[in-house]
Amino acid sequence: MREEYEIYEQSLPWILEAGEIIKKRIQEHTEIKRKSSHSDVVTEVDREIESFLVSKISEHFPEHNIVGEENVGNRVSSSPYLWIIDPIDGTSNFINRKKDFAISVAFCERDRGIFGIIYDVMAGKLYRAHTGSGAFLNDVELNAAGTDGSLENELMAINAPWGSMEEMKRWEHFFKLGTQVRGVRNYGATTMELSDLATGVLGGYVQYYVNSWDYAAGRVILEELGYKFSDLNGDAIDRVYCGGILAASESLHQQIVQSLKESSKEIK
Known part of the structure; x- marks a missing residue:
């Protein structure tokens, strides 16, 4: 559907902007909190990025469902559309290595995946796909999976x-x-x-x-x-x-x- 592709195009700048926020914040002192254990942690930057993305979605698509790791703005509605957000996947890498983490955003209609975006912030790698339109790393189209292998x-x-x-x-x-x-x-x-x-x-x-x-x-x-x-x-x-x-x-x-x-x- 054309409308769904437009949502995909609209969301790409949001994720790039979120990446710029992370780049500015990564060298600053950030509060770290434990969740389930010492190895399961969250920072104030995780929450800041999720809040930023939720605010963009809510502004343009207030009826859509949202599931985010940090539960900043999770909501359930009658809409068939669902956003699934991880503001920083690899938080321990973000804290200790300052690299090898990514923003992850998926958009679905019930059980149909519509688009997925992964942004490896520090490497500047934007992986993205809209179903039926190909998958890309930045502007280079990725090759399909092989049919054999051991x-x-x-x-x-x-x-x-x-x-x-x-x-x-x-x-x-x-x-x-x-x-x-x-x-x-x-x-x-x-x-x-x-x-x-x-x-x-x-x-x-x-x-x-x-x-x-x-x-x-x-x-x-x-x-x-x-x-x-x-x-x-x-x-x-x-x-x-x-x-x-x-x-x-x-x-x-x-x-x-x-x-x-x-x-x-x-x-x-």
């Missing part, structure tokens, strides 16, 4: 929890998967890993638990390129699903699901 030739992002030995034992099938691929890369931000999947740097993404705002924009981009998203069993997920997820090309997706299932049986 696990042993791929780098993958495989994220298992760090905890007690007993807890980690539950995820031994993840570590077995890691022995079947060429190598494992973890960046501490779902958006960074999904962006590398979109450019072909990584062959797959496996995560034991993730929230919808972490992957929603990346999912739209990757599905536009022909990648498959699912839960860890290979089953379909909706746009606000939270839990374990898997993203890869069709061929690699099947291989990963099979590996996880076989390893789980062996462990049991």
Whole structure:
């Protein structure tokens, strides 16, 4: 629909402007608060960016639903449209590394992804896709997912929890998967890993638990390129699903699901 594409075009400058705010604030002292644990934190900049984006959406589309990580302006309405926002995915990277974090915004109609935008602020990389119109990194169109491939030739992002030995034992099938691929890369931000999947740097993404705002924009981009998203069993997920997820090309997706299932049986 033309109206939906216009919303996509309208939102791009908002995200670039939000990035400029982050660039100005990143060297300043910022208040850091714990959420669920010492490794799950939020800064005043996270809240400032989410508030900025929510204000833009509310000004132009007051009837739309909003789900944001920091719950600055979350709302539920009768509209079929939903914005899913992560103001800074990779907050610990933002605090400690001053890079490798991104703004993530997805726009959906019920369970239909319309567009997704990921902005790697410090690298100046804008990943974006409007369904049916192609996926881009800045102004360069990205290539579609390959139709073949083997696990042993791929780098993958495989994220298992760090905890007690007993807890980690539950995820031994993840570590077995890691022995079947060429190598494992973890960046501490779902958006960074999904962006590398979109450019072909990584062959797959496996995560034991993730929230919808972490992957929603990346999912739209990757599905536009022909990648498959699912839960860890290979089953379909909706746009606000939270839990374990898997993203890869069709061929690699099947291989990963099979590996996880076989390893789980062996462990049991």
